[in-house]
Amino acid sequence: MSPVPNARVLFNAIPQGVPTPGQTTVYDSSQSIDLESHPLNGGFLIKTLVLSIDPGMRTRMRSTEEKSYATAFEIGQPLEGFGIGVVLRSENPDVAVGKYLQGRGFLHQQYFVLPSLPFGMFFLDRHPALPLTTYVGALGLPGKTAWAGWKDYSRAKKGETVFVPSGASAVGTMVIQLAKLDGLKIIASAGSEEKVEFLRKLGVDVAFNYKTVDTRGVLEREGPIHIYWDSVGGETFNAALDNAAVGARFMECGQMTTLNSVGSHAITIENPMAIFGKSVSIHFITSFLIIPKHLEEFNRVVPAALVAGTLLRSPEDVRHGLECVGEMIRAVQSGETRGKAVVVLGEA
Amino acid sequence: MSPVPNARVLFNAIPQGVPTPGQTTVYDSSQSIDLESHPLNGGFLIKTLVLSIDPGMRTRMRSTEEKSYATAFEIGQPLEGFGIGVVLRSENPDVAVGKYLQGRGFLHQQYFVLPSLPFGMFFLDRHPALPLTTYVGALGLPGKTAWAGWKDYSRAKKGETVFVPSGASAVGTMVIQLAKLDGLKIIASAGSEEKVEFLRKLGVDVAFNYKTVDTRGVLEREGPIHIYWDSVGGETFNAALDNAAVGARFMECGQMTTLNSVGSHAITIENPMAIFGKSVSIHFITSFLIIPKHLEEFNRVVPAALVAGTLLRSPEDVRHGLECVGEMIRAVQSGETRGKAVVVLGEA
Numbered sequence: 001m002s003p004v005p006n007a008r009v010l011f012n013a014i015p016q017g018v019p020t021p022g023q024t025t026v027y028d029s030s031q032s033i034d035l036e037s038h039p040l041n042g043g044f045l046i047k048t049l050v051l052s053i054d055p056g057m058r059t060r061m062r063s064t065e066e067k068s069y070a071t072a073f074e075i076g077q078p079l080e081g082f083g084i085g086v087v088l089r090s091e092n093p094d095v096a097v098g099k100y101l102q103g104r105g106f107l108h109q110q111y112f113v114l115p116s117l118p119f120g121m122f123f124l125d126r127h128p129a130l131p132l133t134t135y136v137g138a139l140g141l142p143g144k145t146a147w148a149g150w151k152d153y154s155r156a157k158k159g160e161t162v163f164v165p166s167g168a169s170a171v172g173t174m175v176i177q178l179a180k181l182d183g184l185k186i187i188a189s190a191g192s193e194e195k196v197e198f199l200r201k202l203g204v205d206v207a208f209n210y211k212t213v214d215t216r217g218v219l220e221r222e223g224p225i226h227i228y229w230d231s232v233g234g235e236t237f238n239a240a241l242d243n244a245a246v247g248a249r250f251m252e253c254g255q256m257t258t259l260n261s262v263g264s265h266a267i268t269i270e271n272p273m274a275i276f277g278k279s280v281s282i283h284f285i286t287s288f289l290i291i292p293k294h295l296e297e298f299n300r301v302v303p304a305a306l307v308a309g310t311l312l313r314s315p316e317d318v319r320h321g322l323e324c325v326g327e328m329i330r331a332v333q334s335g336e337t338r339g340k341a342v343v344v345l346g347e348a
Numbered sequence: 349m350s351p352v353p354n355a356r357v358l359f360n361a362i363p364q365g366v367p368t369p370g371q372t373t374v375y376d377s378s379q380s381i382d383l384e385s386h387p388l389n390g391g392f393l394i395k396t397l398v399l400s401i402d403p404g405m406r407t408r409m410r411s412t413e414e415k416s417y418a419t420a421f422e423i424g425q426p427l428e429g430f431g432i433g434v435v436l437r438s439e440n441p442d443v444a445v446g447k448y449l450q451g452r453g454f455l456h457q458q459y460f461v462l463p464s465l466p467f468g469m470f471f472l473d474r475h476p477a478l479p480l481t482t483y484v485g486a487l488g489l490p491g492k493t494a495w496a497g498w499k500d501y502s503r504a505k506k507g508e509t510v511f512v513p514s515g516a517s518a519v520g521t522m523v524i525q526l527a528k529l530d531g532l533k534i535i536a537s538a539g540s541e542e543k544v545e546f547l548r549k550l551g552v553d554v555a556f557n558y559k560t561v562d563t564r565g566v567l568e569r570e571g572p573i574h575i576y577w578d579s580v581g582g583e584t585f586n587a588a589l590d591n592a593a594v595g596a597r598f599m600e601c602g603q604m605t606t607l608n609s610v611g612s613h614a615i616t617i618e619n620p621m622a623i624f625g626k627s628v629s630i631h632f633i634t635s636f637l638i639i640p641k642h643l644e645e646f647n648r649v650v651p652a653a654l655v656a657g658t659l660l661r662s663p664e665d666v667r668h669g670l671e672c673v674g675e676m677i678r679a680v681q682s683g684e685t686r687g688k689a690v691v692v693l694g695e696a
Contacts, residue, residue: 059621062621067590067622070625254624267620268614269615269616271415271613272613273407273418273613276600276602276632277416279638281629281630282630284629
């Protein structure tokens with residue numbers, strides 16, 4: 001068999017502010033691979049099917065000098081992240097040909113070889129009723145993070161109020177449904193009328209478009225809030241702090257605004273005097289530390305509930321082909337996607 | 349009986365940075381009072397004996413426009429805070445003459461009339477073996493705050509490491525001893541060699557003078573830290589965050605550096621990427637919300653332990669006379685006191 005193209009997306013330059021396609025990342029189609037004869041050296045060959053474009057990728061686009069829990073991307077090397085793939089060839093007895101894989105460690109490259117399953121990559125037992133992309137959304141890191149974070153930190157009590165910005169994201173969608181099950185009043189925002197409509201379908205009590213309605217005003221009218229699930233940071237975070245109830249729990253799942261600001265990436269609490277009087281607790285969520293102990297319950301409950309339709313999946317924004325990755329990253333970091341951002345390379 | 353002087357300390361101007369005696373506050377000896385005939389209108393007359401000069405007074409020296417849990421001081425009115433007094437005359441059947449009172453609501457004034465016991469002012473059952481000042485230190489708000497905060501939030505496990513800056517304060521002294529009882533490795537700092545010596549006496553494993561030894565360096569060598577008890581904020585807070593262990597608990601009891609900075613009073617987390625990966629929780633402590641449920645145990649255990657000497661009291665910096673209040677406030681906010689700051693007006 002003759003070589004086939006093996007395109008990839010390379011990290012090209014550390015961004016200032018929001019990543020720019022063609023500058024922060026470049027699409028490179030210069031390489032090819034012979035799928036039948038490419039040496040495996042005891043490993044296995046993966047065909048990439050789905051790449052998840054996650055907000056958290058932004059934290060890896062930094063200098064390797066800057067300390068963080070997530071390894072920095074290397075300039076000139078392919079991006080890497082969450083995804084789904086299928087095994088085409090294998091010399092590793094633990095990894096059979098035809099198996100689907102999900103989780104961490106997927107290169108933004110059409111084909112690649114691994115020696116063994118890396119930390120965080122698992123076999124995928126695909127349910128025939130669910131689209132493959134579910135495994136990077138409701139059944140992937142976002143769904144699991146929401147589930148574990150809510151169970152560990154929310155201490156939700158019936159009648160309390162929760163605020164979920166980015167409510168139509170894969171994480172937000174799961175958080176909202178867990179809050180609903182716990183009997184909370186739910187305030188949630190999203191960046192388009194279409195997403196706001198979806199929030200209403202989820203049972204959100206106060207759903208609004210943060211691009212046209214002032215978040216602070218909504219919280220002043222509908223708060224105080226007992227639980228805040230943060231993925232945006234910045235002004236929204238401070239508006240939430242200023243409208244926190246006594247004993248409020250803040251779950252920090254990400255601060256996209258903060259990380260995309262040019263210059264300082266510091267988190268700022270503008271008005272500390274207001275929260276010193278309210279016994280507020282702020283919990284920084286680290287998915288891989290909190291998910292393991294909830295995984296058995298998650299796998300038992302969530303796939304079945306998604307199939308039965310008692311849990312809903314978030315909207316998806318699916319684009320096709322590796323060449324869309326750069327633009328998709330920009331759209332995610334700018335809050336412009338129509339749903340959970342996914343790039344599909346193939347279905348099998 | 350002829351009138352006697354009734355001096356007071358007035359709030360005079362909102363400070364920028366550290367409060368300045370004679371400017372932020374002024375001592376006023378122009379008034380007098382006839383102790384026998386001053387009308388009580390059904391209330392009672394208090395003679396002020398002890399005033400506690402607390403770090404938290406700084407939050408009240410602000411514009412009344414600025415929202416906070418603690419009421420702002422009014423320009424031209426006496427300061428007010430924690431103290432101890434004795435009842436000289438009473439028309440209130442619930443408050444007998446000769447009773448000692450402790451807690452909130454003490455005017456910085458030699459004599460004053462109250463209609464009834466305000467929120468947070470209690471009768472004091474004085475133990476003869478303990479100096480009166482104990483009731484604004486180990487047995488007052490500082491001791492109770494440390495006790496309740498530790499019990500509610502520390503989740504201390506034997507073998508973990510705790511860092512307590514301001515370790516020789518009344519709060520720090522109690523925190524250190526509770527940590528010791530829980531079997532933790534204790535890192536603590538103070539601002540003089542004398543206080544560092546006291547920390548060693550408490551059993552602190554790594555005691556240092558933060559004025560001569562770099563805090564960040566100590567934490568890098570002796571950390572990571574599982575528990576941080578904050579009363580200072582600023583660089584110390586960020587050095588602690590950067591050296592936090594996975595799952596660390598931060599107790600925010602005050603951020604003196606932050607509140608005394610000129611301009612912004614924002615709390616800044618300089619390097620959020622480092623803590624997003626560590627499941628850190630930050631708990632803002634509000635004394636009056638957390639103390640009540642621990643009070644019965646506190647009153648049963650702590651006074652007896654202080655008398656027996658199984659718990660030690662923090663060093664004290666006692667000055668005599670209302671005219672010392674302004675300077676004492678400055679010293680507290682500058683970290684220059686030799687111990688828990690107390691102004692004594694009289695012993696009975």
